[in-house]
Amino acid sequence: MTGSAQRLATGLEARPQAQHRALKRLLGRPLAVLGAIIILVFVMLALFAPQIAPYDPARTDFLAVRQAPSSTYLLGTDDVGRDVLSRVIYGSRASLVAGVLSVVIALGLGVPLGLLSGYYRGALDELIMRFTDALLSFPFLILAVALAAALGPSLQNAMIAIGIASAPTFIRLTRGQVLAIGAEEYVQAARALGVGDGRILARHVLPNALAPLLIQATLTIAQAIIAESSLSFLGLGVQPPTPSWGGMLNTAKNFMTQAPWMAIWPGLSIFVTVLAFNVFGDGLRDALDPRE
Numbered sequence: 001m002t003g004s005a006q007r008l009a010t011g012l013e014a015r016p017q018a019q020h021r022a023l024k025r026l027l028g029r030p031l032a033v034l035g036a037i038i039i040l041v042f043v044m045l046a047l048f049a050p051q052i053a054p055y056d057p058a059r060t061d062f063l064a065v066r067q068a069p070s071s072t073y074l075l076g077t078d079d080v081g082r083d084v085l086s087r088v089i090y091g092s093r094a095s096l097v098a099g100v101l102s103v104v105i106a107l108g109l110g111v112p113l114g115l116l117s118g119y120y121r122g123a124l125d126e127l128i129m130r131f132t133d134a135l136l137s138f139p140f141l142i143l144a145v146a147l148a149a150a151l152g153p154s155l156q157n158a159m160i161a162i163g164i165a166s167a168p169t170f171i172r173l174t175r176g177q178v179l180a181i182g183a184e185e186y187v188q189a190a191r192a193l194g195v196g197d198g199r200i201l202a203r204h205v206l207p208n209a210l211a212p213l214l215i216q217a218t219l220t221i222a223q224a225i226i227a228e229s230s231l232s233f234l235g236l237g238v239q240p241p242t243p244s245w246g247g248m249l250n251t252a253k254n255f256m257t258q259a260p261w262m263a264i265w266p267g268l269s270i271f272v273t274v275l276a277f278n279v280f281g282d283g284l285r286d287a288l289d290p291r292e
Helices: 003-027 030-047 084-120 122-136 140-151 155-182 185-192 197-233 245-255 261-287
Strands: none
Touching: 003 030, 003 261, 030 084, 030 261, 084 122, 084 155, 084 197, 084 245, 084 261, 122 155, 140 155, 140 197, 155 197, 185 197, 197 245, 197 261, 245 261
């Protein structure tokens, strides 16, 4: 076997060992594990909302308007007598779906553009990076609000807006990883063996860039959940009567003194979910750090 082929084989063999060490380091971080458990709980709530929620989230009870938490309504009711607990449980669906799918859209846009920009350089690199810089010149939330307003109020359009607004981060991150990985010996070995550009990108560059992309995706999901809640609060996301945490906060702002529980529970849900993703993302970053 030639020296180039040996270096390439060694790089491929090292990947499973590195993944095992990363998993072991991640499990050794209690806060990251706790964050993962909280995320899993909210995912289960979203998936099994019809079985878990005690009431239909759209069901009104005009004899229990703004009723304080009780044995009948554990988290109280809202301004038209709807059960807050049921709406919080169903609201997790909108937030998690928006968070995950927005990041999928951002990855779908950002990763291919970043790969092309970092690998081929030249005029294509200049064009993509100037476009990216133009998007990054706008604050993330302002750009998301502007895009959502242009597309129209709906959860689908909110996800598209958040995905587009998040894409520049993944473009720059992917480009940086391609530039660094492209200089590694195993990539140079693949080129020396005559491997084509497409195969190098798919087999050697992209797999080794996945760790930072995965970490950024986890942290961006938290950002996307906040953005979706903000858009729903402004009336640009999930439309009533479909429950969403941001929409619940929009309704609750008019009853902060009479019925504070209307704001406490959706607000706490946003806080806990975002914190869980951030803590898990930090633990994942530490676990995947090659210097550890």
